[in-house]
Amino acid sequence: MKAKVVIITGASAGIGKATAEHLMKKGFHVYGTSRKTTGNIDADTANDSQSGGFIRMITLDVTCEDSVKTAVESIISKEGHIDILVSNAGAGIAGSVEDVSLYEANLQFDVNFFGTLRMIKAVLPYMREKRYGKIIALSSVAGIISIPYQAHYSSSKFALEGLIEALRHEIAPFGIKACLIEPGDTKTDFTSSRVISKNAGEGSHYYVRFKKSLARMEKDEQSGASPFDVANTIYKMIKKKNPPVRVAVGFQYKLILFLKRILPTLVLEKVVEFLYS
Numbered sequence: 001m002k003a004k005v006v007i008i009t010g011a012s013a014g015i016g017k018a019t020a021e022h023l024m025k026k027g028f029h030v031y032g033t034s035r036k037t038t039g040n041i042d043a044d045t046a047n048d049s050q051s052g053g054f055i056r057m058i059t060l061d062v063t064c065e066d067s068v069k070t071a072v073e074s075i076i077s078k079e080g081h082i083d084i085l086v087s088n089a090g091a092g093i094a095g096s097v098e099d100v101s102l103y104e105a106n107l108q109f110d111v112n113f114f115g116t117l118r119m120i121k122a123v124l125p126y127m128r129e130k131r132y133g134k135i136i137a138l139s140s141v142a143g144i145i146s147i148p149y150q151a152h153y154s155s156s157k158f159a160l161e162g163l164i165e166a167l168r169h170e171i172a173p174f175g176i177k178a179c180l181i182e183p184g185d186t187k188t189d190f191t192s193s194r195v196i197s198k199n200a201g202e203g204s205h206y207y208v209r210f211k212k213s214l215a216r217m218e219k220d221e222q223s224g225a226s227p228f229d230v231a232n233t234i235y236k237m238i239k240k241k242n243p244p245v246r247v248a249v250g251f252q253y254k255l256i257l258f259l260k261r262i263l264p265t266l267v268l269e270k271v272v273e274f275l276y277s
């Protein structure tokens with residue numbers, strides 16, 4: 001059988017890297033992206049002789065439309081098609097709504113929301129032509145339950161949820177499927193890469209509560225799940241003929257999202273307040 005071609009944004013670390021390795025072992029032709037790589041599209045970064053799969057790292061910045069276009073076209077000229085997009089590249093910014101500047105908020109949306117939108121728009125014409133494709137977007141449990149001092153991160157993931165919900169209807173007639181993956185706390189470089197708002201320092205009216213909330217968030221992430229758990233869920237959704245609109249990773253997060261559906265909002269707010277306020 002012909003190997004499936006997958007592009008994974010943000011494959012230099014964390015969930016993207018784990019997913020690239022997992023899919024390579026399953027025989028996929030993996031094109032992983034990073035802003036920093038000097039990778040050559042003709043040379044394997046890693047390969048698996050048993051499965052025939054490989055990883056090739058290519059340069060891509062999801063905030064730059066030209067960069068997205070160049071990377072996608074280079075894969076098309078090599079492989080002729082892209083079967084799967086895993087839109088994973090993402091980052092977080094922390095700070096209160098009052099402190100985070102509009103400039104910082106824009107940067108957050110540019111990577112997490114518009115980055116995925118740019119990728120989707122770049123791959124869709126090729127998927128439509130083949131009448132086959134899977135789009136897997138990395139959302140978060142924070143894309144369903146908004147977290148204090150992470151409002152812009154949560155909002156960018158809420159927006160992503162809305163995008164994919166609508167997109168699924170539009171692309172179904174072309175044989176293309178889309179799905180959201182919602183990890184909870186996962187032990188990756190995400191914690192150390194998080195940007196702290198310039199205004200969130202000691203001068204902020206929110207400083208004490210913010211610091212406490214951030215410390216809790218960092219501790220939970222660094223004692224969280226392995227990125228390979230998320231990679232495995234992504235693989236399962238790739239294999240599924242009709243993936244559901246959203247899938248949380250791990251029993252506890254499936255339970256939390258179920259409780260969000262059935263609990264009164266007031267109770268849920270008290271739980272979030274207890275954990276993060």
Ligand SMILES: NC(=O)c1ccc[n+]([C@@H]2O[C@H](COP(=O)([O-])OP(=O)(O)OC[C@H]3O[C@@H](n4cnc5c(N)ncnc54)[C@H](OP(=O)(O)O)[C@@H]3O)[C@@H](O)[C@H]2O)c1
Nearest residue numbers: 010012013014015034035061062089090140186188189190
């Ligand atoms: N870790 C968690 O607890 C957690 C929980 C829920 C959801 N998620 C989501 O999972 C996804 C992956 O996060 P992670 O935990 O694996 O984080 P990570 O370890 O920090 O990796 C982030 C990846 O995104 C890439 N990236 C960042 N900005 C980019 C840009 N402008 N253009 C292209 N690539 C960019 C980075 O690549 P380069 O720096 O090499 O370009 C890196 O490979 C994100 O969407 C995140 O929101 C994470």
